Amino acid sequence: EEDELQVTREIQDAVNKAQANDPKLKCELRTTPSYPPFFQDPNHPWVQKVKQIAESVSGERLSVFGSGGSTDVAYTVKTTRMKVASYGIGRHKESRIHGENENVRISDLLNLVKFIAILATEAA
Known part of the structure; x- marks a missing residue:
């Protein structure tokens, strides 16, 4: 089993890394509790x-x-x-x-x- 908040943090870290590698990348991560x-x-x-x-x-x-x-x-x-x-x-x-x-x-x-x-x- 995975912790939902930990998974969300991992995805946010990946988004942050992608944005750091490409300044033109504009996106925002939004999650919906499920x-x-x-x-x-x-x-x-x-x-x-x-x-x-x-x-x-x-x-x-x-x-x-x-x-x-x-x-x-x-x-x-x-x-x-x-x-x-x-x-x-x-x-x-x-x-x-x-x-x-x-x-x-x-x-x-x-x-x-x-x-x-x-x-x-x-x-x-």
Whole structure:
């Protein structure tokens, strides 16, 4: 994991160096605070528990992988140090995520409800 402020300083240093090397270079670095990066061990027991329940409900063999998007889960992890794993609905090649005619399968939605019920009862 990287510290957001440290990364911003490193980028600013690179901009300053480029400006020192080329006086004609006029630019300003502006950053927008975002969700912080986070890492979760894919072999952690909680992650494996989530995977096992998701596989049993969906009937599919699933892979554990990192998320390429931003999520408010990152803030929660950084603040609470909670162990997390995300599982949800939507299929990469057909759901048109955040696009026109975004969709999910009804069967996937029902499986998600089953998943939540099982996870909630087993985690209690």
